[in-house]
Amino acid sequence: MSTESQPDVATMQRIQGRDLSPANVGQYMIRAKNGYHQPGEILDIVPIRADRGGAWLLTVKWVATPVDAAQISQAKVAFDGPAALIEAPLVRAVPGTAAAQLELGEIPEDQAVVEETGAVVSDWIKLVQSGPYVDGMTETTTVRARDLTPRHVGKVFGNGDESGLTYFIKVLNFRAIEDGPKPGVQLWLRHSQIETRPAYDNEWHVPFDREFKFVELTPFKG
Structure with missing residues (x-):
């Protein structure tokens, strides 16, 4: 490096x-x-x-x-x-991180660069995609439900349906429930539109140790 x-x-x-x-x-x-x-x-x-x-x-x-x-x-x-x-x-x-790879214009072909801070792990991989992000990187950050914060509101995470299709779900709001018969986290979510159905909103109640993989896309500067 x-x-x-x-x-x-x-x-x-x-x-x-x-x-x-x-x-x-x-x-x-x-x-x-x-x-x-x-x-x-x-x-x-x-x-x-x-x-x-x-x-x-x-x-x-x-x-x-x-x-x-x-x-x-x-x-x-x-x-x-x-x-x-x-x-x-x-x-x-920081040497060895995705930020350094972006700064130097070098992308590892055979492995992702991993940053870990407490319960949050960010995996950076190369992304080549049509649309506005012609060439860039996608960051997938794994966060447990107990570690959600207000900054995760408006973020999206990946989800798969019965057919195996992966799509994005946006977090509209959440609330931690510490007491009662079912402690965990209540989430208000918006499921993105896919070919077989329109977008829709619903609620999830998940245990504190449920993990979400939040996704952000970063295009390379031309």
Whole structure:
């Protein structure tokens, strides 16, 4: 993999959380998210006194990446945990991820590139298709029902009918049901139109461990 997809190691300083201090306000830290090294400016840093092992609470202004908007959020950094500071707020693809493949224009022919973060797994494969996406990639993200969030509303996942035809279902809304005789997740869904029937809406009640494969298409830039 070309080093063009990596941050310049000369500009990155790896430290332990205990080495952070309020003097680091105004500097940039970096994290790996959705296939990119995402820098963020440290706006504030205060100790979490209730944490027995010692930790900092950082307020960070993260810069935008090709897949995530700029945002301000808080991050907890344990004293015995790692942290990375960087001199320049440059967004770079994480080597070995689909983002790096897209950046370099290289697509693996024999295997998908896999990113895993907690319960979410994203598989990227090559896509060649008619219509608006002439050449590109499709990302299939596996999410358990218990891990659904409001950002999944409006997303689509694949489903197969009795004939073996695969089509898309859009999530209109959902609600987690923790108590009662049938705990799980209630979903309000819209099934896409296929040749044998029109589109229609219905509801599903699924267990918390039910997995959905959400699909997003990304065309290559011409």
